[in-house]
Amino acid sequence: MIRQGLLGQLISDLCALPGVGPKSAQRMAFYLLQRDRGGAIRLAETLLSASKKIAYCEQCRTLTEDKLCRLCADKSRDSSMVCVVESPADVWAVEQAATFKGVYFVLHGHLSPLDGIGPEEIGLNLLENRLAAGDVGEIILATNSTVEGEATAHLIAEMAKKYQVKATRIAHGVPMGGELEYIDSGTLSHAFNGRRQV
Amino acid sequence: MIETVVSLQPAFILHHRNFRESSLIAEILTRDFGRFTVIAKGVRTPKSKLGPFIRPFVPVLLSIAGKSELKTLTHIEPWQSAPKLHDLALYSGFYINELVTYFLHPFDPHPEVFLLYQNALSELSNTLELEPVLRVFELNLLTQVGYGLQFDVDNLQHPVSPGKKYCFNAESGPVESEQGDFAGSTFLALEARSFPDRTTLTEAKKIMRSAINFHLNGKPLKSREVISKILKHSHS
Numbered sequence: 001m002i003r004q005g006l007l008g009q010l011i012s013d014l015c016a017l018p019g020v021g022p023k024s025a026q027r028m029a030f031y032l033l034q035r036d037r038g039g040a041i042r043l044a045e046t047l048l049s050a051s052k053k054i055a056y057c058e059q060c061r062t063l064t065e066d067k068l069c070r071l072c073a074d075k076s077r078d079s080s081m082v083c084v085v086e087s088p089a090d091v092w093a094v095e096q097a098a099t100f101k102g103v104y105f106v107l108h109g110h111l112s113p114l115d116g117i118g119p120e121e122i123g124l125n126l127l128e129n130r131l132a133a134g135d136v137g138e139i140i141l142a143t144n145s146t147v148e149g150e151a152t153a154h155l156i157a158e159m160a161k162k163y164q165v166k167a168t169r170i171a172h173g174v175p176m177g178g179e180l181e182y183i184d185s186g187t188l189s190h191a192f193n194g195r196r197q198v
Numbered sequence: 199m200i201e202t203v204v205s206l207q208p209a210f211i212l213h214h215r216n217f218r219e220s221s222l223i224a225e226i227l228t229r230d231f232g233r234f235t236v237i238a239k240g241v242r243t244p245k246s247k248l249g250p251f252i253r254p255f256v257p258v259l260l261s262i263a264g265k266s267e268l269k270t271l272t273h274i275e276p277w278q279s280a281p282k283l284h285d286l287a288l289y290s291g292f293y294i295n296e297l298v299t300y301f302l303h304p305f306d307p308h309p310e311v312f313l314l315y316q317n318a319l320s321e322l323s324n325t326l327e328l329e330p331v332l333r334v335f336e337l338n339l340l341t342q343v344g345y346g347l348q349f350d351v352d353n354l355q356h357p358v359s360p361g362k363k364y365c366f367n368a369e370s371g372p373v374e375s376e377q378g379d380f381a382g383s384t385f386l387a388l389e390a391r392s393f394p395d396r397t398t399l400t401e402a403k404k405i406m407r408s409a410i411n412f413h414l415n416g417k418p419l420k421s422r423e424v425i426s427k428i429l430k431h432s433h434s
């Protein structure tokens with residue numbers, strides 16, 4: 001099929017989404033245009049304002065439209081317990097699995113020397129400022145158990161040591177792929193409770 | 199390019215990055231077929247049996263197939279126990295992965311580099327003195343890919359004298375000079391691949407750095423910069 005004009009553009013833009021191939025992109029486009037114009041306009045407007053307004057939380061770097069995300073702003077949470085994760089999706093995974101009542105710090109990646117991704121690229125300057133300010137009591141390292149995730153955890157543990165802050169590592173071994181998002185809630189909850197000091 | 203089928207080949211993963219929803223693209227070093235790129239489809243899912251073995255520094259046996267330059271990984275299994283690399287040794291491992299990636303051309307077989315690489319990882323995991331391991335690896339790697347340097351004679355073919363001062367020129371080797379930064383003994387240490395003290399190691403590092411930079415033609419080694427930043431953060 002030759003894709004031309006606006007319809008073609010819409011289909012190829014939808015193809016940019018993860019897990020969406022040309023077939024499903026076509027289905028989505030036809031559905032929105034034939035059956036749900038109102039929904040299409042709402043989706044477009046939400047997408048536009050979300051892309052304009054959502055940025056990183058000033059404290060934990062998760063995605064939020066406010067200066068502070070919902071979790072950081074919640075006074076009932078213990079801001080001296082900081083759980084370090086690689087992605088905003090991991091925040092959701094931990095929130096669902098564990099009875100964790102602290103706050104998070106989102107790296108948006110991990111150290112990757114061959115890609116030129118170092119401490120600054122994953123926000124460790126900001127984390128170091130928080131350690132230096134003295135309001136962190138325990139830092140929980142919930143990075144993936146990949147080689148790069150472990151290297152990242154190790155560096156953050158070293159930084160914590162520098163400021164005499166206790167660092168613990170969640171107890172996930174090397175599960176499938178080693179990525180947090182693949183771990184089921186039960187296992188993750190177990191890993192969280194079984195964290196060890198490093 | 200003709201159809202390639204490689205079965206249970208000893209190899210290391212040098213680097214990998216996510217590709218699409220559930221796949222990986224990995225740079226690999228094989229023993230008999232050199233360095234090249236493979237795609238590992240569907241391995242980033244909880245059910246994948248291959249995914250867990252696609253990690254750097256783990257000796258594996260892998261099978262690949264494919265007609266194009268980008269081969270497809272069809273099987274991977276552990277081969278030998280993985281060297282335990284932590285902290286600086288781990289960062290050094292990333293550095294030698296980047297060196298291998300830069301200095302080996304795709305599909306250029308270098309079984310001896312594979313052996314050097316394997317030995318270097320094992321030595322990095324077994325010593326606190328990482329620098330000599332890195333210098334010897336750099337020297338031997340350059341030699342194997344045709345950029346070998348002779349350090350026991352200077353640019354005028356005079357034997358290098360341990361007590362004299364020299365400059366270093368990546369093309370012609372040691373150049374005798376009163377204002378030289380390097381002792382003749384450092385060049386002799388490089389030639390012998392044996393470093394008696396810290397001063398020699400520091401000088402050897404500078405010499406090798408300039409030799410490597412020369413051959414990289416201005417391409418930056420990303421790991422080198424990242425590692426120096428990591429060290430700045432981890433040690434006060």
Ligand SMILES: [Zn+2]
Binds near residue numbers: 059
């Ligand atoms: Zn926040």
